[in-house]
Amino acid sequence: MSIVLLSINHHTAPVEVREQLAFSEAELPTALRAMIAREVIQEGLILSTCNRVEVIAEAADANQLRDFVYELKRLPLNCFNHHLVQLTDAEAIQHTFRVASSLDSMIVGEPQILGQVKEAFQIAQNAGAVGHTLTRLMNRAFAVAKKVRNETGIAANAVSISYVAVELARKVFDSLAGTTVLLLGAGEMAELAAKHFITNGAEKLLIVNRTFENAQALAAEMNGEAVSFETLDSRLAEADIVLCSTGAAHYLVSPSHIEHALEQRRYRPIFLIDISVPRNIDPAISELDNAFVFDIDDLEAVATANLQERQREAERAEIIVAAEAERFAASLAEGNLNKVIGVLRREVQQIALDELERSRKRLGALTPEQEDALHVMLNSIVNKFTHPIIKQMRESEDGHSPYLEAFREFYHQEKE
Amino acid sequence: MNVLLIAALLLYLSSAIYAIITLAMEQSRARIGQWLRGLVAVGFVVHTISLALGWIQWGHFPVVNLKEVCSFLAWAIAAYYLLFVPRDKARALPIFVLLCGFLLTLVSLLLPNEPLSLTLSSAISASPFTKIIFPLHVTMLVFSYAAFVVTVAGSVMYLVQERELKAKRFGAAFRWMPALNTCDELSYRSLTIGFVLLTLGMVTGMMWGSQHDGRFWHNDPKEVLALVTWFVYLAMIHYRVTAGWRGRRVAWMAIGGFVAVLITFIGARAMGGYHVFG
Numbered sequence: 001m002s003i004v005l006l007s008i009n010h011h012t013a014p015v016e017v018r019e020q021l022a023f024s025e026a027e028l029p030t031a032l033r034a035m036i037a038r039e040v041i042q043e044g045l046i047l048s049t050c051n052r053v054e055v056i057a058e059a060a061d062a063n064q065l066r067d068f069v070y071e072l073k074r075l076p077l078n079c080f081n082h083h084l085v086q087l088t089d090a091e092a093i094q095h096t097f098r099v100a101s102s103l104d105s106m107i108v109g110e111p112q113i114l115g116q117v118k119e120a121f122q123i124a125q126n127a128g129a130v131g132h133t134l135t136r137l138m139n140r141a142f143a144v145a146k147k148v149r150n151e152t153g154i155a156a157n158a159v160s161i162s163y164v165a166v167e168l169a170r171k172v173f174d175s176l177a178g179t180t181v182l183l184l185g186a187g188e189m190a191e192l193a194a195k196h197f198i199t200n201g202a203e204k205l206l207i208v209n210r211t212f213e214n215a216q217a218l219a220a221e222m223n224g225e226a227v228s229f230e231t232l233d234s235r236l237a238e239a240d241i242v243l244c245s246t247g248a249a250h251y252l253v254s255p256s257h258i259e260h261a262l263e264q265r266r267y268r269p270i271f272l273i274d275i276s277v278p279r280n281i282d283p284a285i286s287e288l289d290n291a292f293v294f295d296i297d298d299l300e301a302v303a304t305a306n307l308q309e310r311q312r313e314a315e316r317a318e319i320i321v322a323a324e325a326e327r328f329a330a331s332l333a334e335g336n337l338n339k340v341i342g343v344l345r346r347e348v349q350q351i352a353l354d355e356l357e358r359s360r361k362r363l364g365a366l367t368p369e370q371e372d373a374l375h376v377m378l379n380s381i382v383n384k385f386t387h388p389i390i391k392q393m394r395e396s397e398d399g400h401s402p403y404l405e406a407f408r409e410f411y412h413q414e415k416e
Numbered sequence: 417m418n419v420l421l422i423a424a425l426l427l428y429l430s431s432a433i434y435a436i437i438t439l440a441m442e443q444s445r446a447r448i449g450q451w452l453r454g455l456v457a458v459g460f461v462v463h464t465i466s467l468a469l470g471w472i473q474w475g476h477f478p479v480v481n482l483k484e485v486c487s488f489l490a491w492a493i494a495a496y497y498l499l500f501v502p503r504d505k506a507r508a509l510p511i512f513v514l515l516c517g518f519l520l521t522l523v524s525l526l527l528p529n530e531p532l533s534l535t536l537s538s539a540i541s542a543s544p545f546t547k548i549i550f551p552l553h554v555t556m557l558v559f560s561y562a563a564f565v566v567t568v569a570g571s572v573m574y575l576v577q578e579r580e581l582k583a584k585r586f587g588a589a590f591r592w593m594p595a596l597n598t599c600d601e602l603s604y605r606s607l608t609i610g611f612v613l614l615t616l617g618m619v620t621g622m623m624w625g626s627q628h629d630g631r632f633w634h635n636d637p638k639e640v641l642a643l644v645t646w647f648v649y650l651a652m653i654h655y656r657v658t659a660g661w662r663g664r665r666v667a668w669m670a671i672g673g674f675v676a677v678l679i680t681f682i683g684a685r686a687m688g689g690y691h692v693f694g
Contacts, residue, residue, distance in 0.1 A: 156442040171581060174505055174595035266660025269596060290663045292581055302586050 001042055003137060003332075004062040005092035006069060006084060009052035010106050013083035021073055021080065023048040025123070031072055032129035040064045043134040047099070047120040049113070051106055056096060058133045062086040093137065093332075094325035100141040101148040101321055102155070107307075108314045109154035114145050137328070144324045151320065153313040157306035162193035164302045165273045165294070166200050169241055172271050172292055176201040179240040184208045184232070184252065186218060187245025189275045194222065194243055206239060208232050210246075233257060237264035245275040251282040258285045273299070341390050344407060348386055352378040418525070420466035421487065425521040427459030428494070432514040439508060439592050449503030452510060460494040463521075467491060476540065477551040479558065486524035488554075490517040492562035500605065501566065507594045509602070512569040549624045556617035561677060563610030568674040570603030571667035578664055600662055603670055611649045618642055638680060645676040 008021055023031055023046055035044040035057065043058040059065050066086060070077050087095050098104045100117045121138045124130045130138070149155055158167045166176070173179055181202045183194045186209055194205060205224030209215035215226035227235050236242070236257060246252065253272070262270060269290040274281040279295055286293045356378060366374070392403045431452055438448045467488065470478040478484045497513050540550045577593040580586070593599070621639075622632035633639065652669050655661040 150444070153442055168581075170595060171577065171590065172596045174598045267662050268660075269663065286582060289665065294584070298584050301584075305586065 001058050001060060001133075002089045003092045003133065004057050004059045004065050004089075005087045005095055006055040006062065006065055007052065007087070007095060008080065008084050009054075009104065011104070012085055013080070015050075017080055017083050018051075018053065020075065021053045021069070022050075023053065028120075028123050029127040032124055032127040034072060035068065036129050038064075038068060041068065043131045044129045045120060045124040045134055045138070047117055049116050052099070052104075054096075054099060056092065056134065056137070058131070062088055089332075090325065090329040093329050094322060096137060096141050097144045097321045097325050097328075098318075100145040101317060102145070103148070103314055103317055103321060107159055109159075109310045111155055114142070117145075118142065133332070136332075140324070140328050144321060147324070148317045148320055152317045154310050154317050156313070157309055159303050159307045159310060161189060161275070161296070161299045161303060162196045164299045164306070165193045165243070166196050168273075168292075168294060168299075168302070169197070169271050172269050173240065176241075178203050180204040180206065180238050181241045181243060182206040182208065182227075182236065182239035183218075183224070184242060184244040185246030185248075185276065185280070186214055187247075187275055190243045190245030190273075191218070191222075193273065193275070194224075197241060197243070198222070202241065204238075206235060208235075233260070237261040240268070240271060242270065242272040242281070243275070244273065244280050246280050248276070248280050249278055250280075252280040253285070254282050255285050255288060258288055258291050262288065262290055275299075337393060340407060341393065344389065345382065345386055348382050349379075352382055420462055420469065421521065421525055424459045424463035424466060424490075425518060425525060427455060427462060428490070428514055428518040428521060431455035431459060432511055432518055435508075435511045435514060439511070440588075442591075445507075446504040449506070453498060453503055456494055456497055456510075456514065460491070460498060463487075463491045463494065476537070477554070479551070479554045480540075481527075481530040483524050483527035483529055485554075485558065486520045486527065489558050489561055490520035490524065492559045493517045493520070493565055496559070496562040496566055496606075500609075501602065502598070505594055505598045506602070508592045509569055509573055509594055509599075512572070513566060516565050516569075543627065546624055546627050549620050549627070553617055553620040553624055556613045556620060560610045560613035560617055561681065563606045563613060564674055564677050567603045567606040567610060567670050570599045570606065571670040571674075574599035574603065574667045575664065578667075596663070600666075603667065604656065604662075607649060607652060607670060607673075611646075611653060614642070614646055614649065618646065641676065641680040645673060645680055648673040648676055 008018055010018070028046055028048070031046060032044055035041050035046075035055075040060040041057050041064070045056045047054040047056075055065060055069055057065050063086075066081075066084060067077060070079065085095075095104070100114055102109050102111065102113045105113050117138070121130065124134070158164045169176060169179075176197060179197075179202045181194055181197045181204070183190055183205065198205060205219075205222060206227050207215045207219045207222070207224045208227045208229055209218070210229050212226065212228050215228070218224070219226040232252075236253075237260075239261075242253070244253065258270060258272075262268075267290050269292065272281050272285065272291065272293045274293065274295045277296060281293055281295075283293055283295065285291050356374065389403055389407075393407075434455060435452055438452075441448060467478055470484070479488045493513060494517050497510065497517075501510060501513065541547055573593050574596060576589055577596055577599065580590040580593070581596070594602075625634065626632040648669065652661070652666060652673065656666065
């Protein structure tokens with residue numbers, strides 16, 4: 001048995017293919033149970049997100065796992081073989097670690113993947129599909145992901161526009177707790193940014209739209225307050241953060257608006273993000289003290305720079321992951337080896353003891369000294385016999401010595 | 417006593433170096449801040465012992481010459497840092513403050529130890545009242561200077577961060593400077609604390625003067641400059657409270673105020689007069 005992994009992801013396959021192999025959360029328990037019901041599969045785990053499907057198993061070989069997945073999804077055998085990546089042991093371990101550490105993600109370092117991996121593990125646990133090996137593997141993967149996060153900067157800087165906006169605002173307000181966000185217009189990006197501000201601690205959301213009904217609808221959805229466009233001027237002073245994305249062809253917020261607002265705010269800083277094209281916030285506002293204006297290009301420039309920074313950090317993370325994967329593979333092999341050696345010694349010892357019992361009659365009564373001497377002798381024979389074999393097994397570099405394989409095969413056949 | 421002071425000096429230096437090398441680290445700022453505080457705290461304790469021993473050895477409150485005042489000011493800065501500088505949000509700010517503490521300690525170590533002049537000695541110990549009021553006068557003023565050092569550090573960082581934001585340059589300076597609000601709040605708080613201490617320091621000085629020779633005002637250059645400084649800071653607080661002045665304008669004023677402090681502290685010494693020390 002080895003760790004085998006089947007992966008189909010955004011690097012290897014377009015969404016049309018990925019979706020055919022994807023598992024919904026409801027499907028997973030049944031699929032997992034079907035998986036371990038197979039004789040050739042001992043443990044299994046399935047991670048299915050919009051960017052990837054990863055099937056990890058403790059199984060005899062990867063081809064059988066692959067055929068099982070096709071069968072489960074009722075697909076013709078081998079239909080997506082060229083989109084599928086099959087990995088075993090060390091490579092499978094490394095891939096698992098890379099996925100959990102968000103090194104294989106579309107946006108390297110994005111934080112959601114670790115949560116998704118944890119959830120997949122939880123589901124597999126609940127379905128009773130993971131045992132000793134995969135539990136060890138996944139716990140190690142979580143630890144590696146944490147280490148990568150702590151020791152490299154792959155998740156340090158924002159790479160999406162709305163996160164960048166939050167990051168910039170933090171350089172003005174430090175904490176967003178207690179701030180008021182004014183959302184002007186109903187552009188999707190601004191709406192997303194507003195959500196990010198709220199999840200990062202902003203307290204109050206004002207929504208302004210030329211069509212008041214739209215503002216009301218959005219306010220109901222986002223738990224904000226709808227404000228009519230006519231009162232914008234008077235309400236502007238309440239906003240610490242203004243997010244703007246409308247279809248207007250001209251500036252909606254002018255320096256004089258902001259000057260007035262600042263005066264009312266007693267010059268507490270105001271932070272404006274303009275995601276609309278053409279722009280709706282006059283960039284001349286930037287010349288006012290305590291007013292900060294950023295447009296879509298500024299945000300994108302930050303995002304691009306941060307992404308490059310992340311890629312540099314990702315290279316460092318790869319080194320950590322590779323080293324950890326190697327260590328884990330080695331400890332797994334070591335564990336297997338020790339198990340085999342234990343079985344070998346016990347078997348031979350048992351043979352020796354059985355022979356002793358069989359000869360008891362002919363030996364007659366033994367003094368305790370003689371009894372001891374016999375045991376010492378048998379032990380010594382067992383040791384002398386097994387020693388060169390164990391030595392050979394241990395000397396093999398990756399735990400795959402011909403002796404080991406031979407013994408395993410022999411032993412398994414014997415048992416059956 | 418010098419050995420302890422050198423130990424404190426090295427601890428301040430290593431904490432400044434620690435702050436510099438951890439500056440670029442984005443993760444676990446709070447833990448870095450804790451370690452930094454720990455280092456400064458050890459330096460501060462060593463420094464405190466050094467000051468206490470000096471007091472015992474010389475038999476007077478150890479702030480009667482420039483050497484002692486520099487050391488005392490460095491100590492006050494460390495104390496202020498431990499009390500008021502936030503541990504995880506200050507980013508580059510501790511570097512500035514800790515280097516100030518380090519430099520002042522270094523200057524103190526390099527300056528010769530001028531003996532306490534007889535006139536000053538008799539003035540301090542003229543009566544039980546002056547014996548108490550003199551250390552109070554000096555301590556308040558030195559602590560107000562320490563607060564103003566933090567004010568000016570916050571103001572400089574504010575100006576740098578503000579310039580980066582307005583120029584839309586998101587490089588190292590942008591990442592390493594604290595947020596504008598943090599700078600502003602820290603500056604303003606230090607400013608108020610410094611102002612209160614400055615006022616109390618001046619009042620106790622006047623009380624001591626009137627005890628000493630019956631005059632509470634001597635038209636001494638230091639007194640005049642201190643009054644000017646006091647008015648600068650008063651104006652800043654006044655406009656902050658009444659007109660909500662903040663940000664860039666106030667940061668520049670804080671730097672102006674600090675220049676006045678420096679002139680009061682060092683310049684007045686060159687001009688001679690009634691205040692001969694510090």
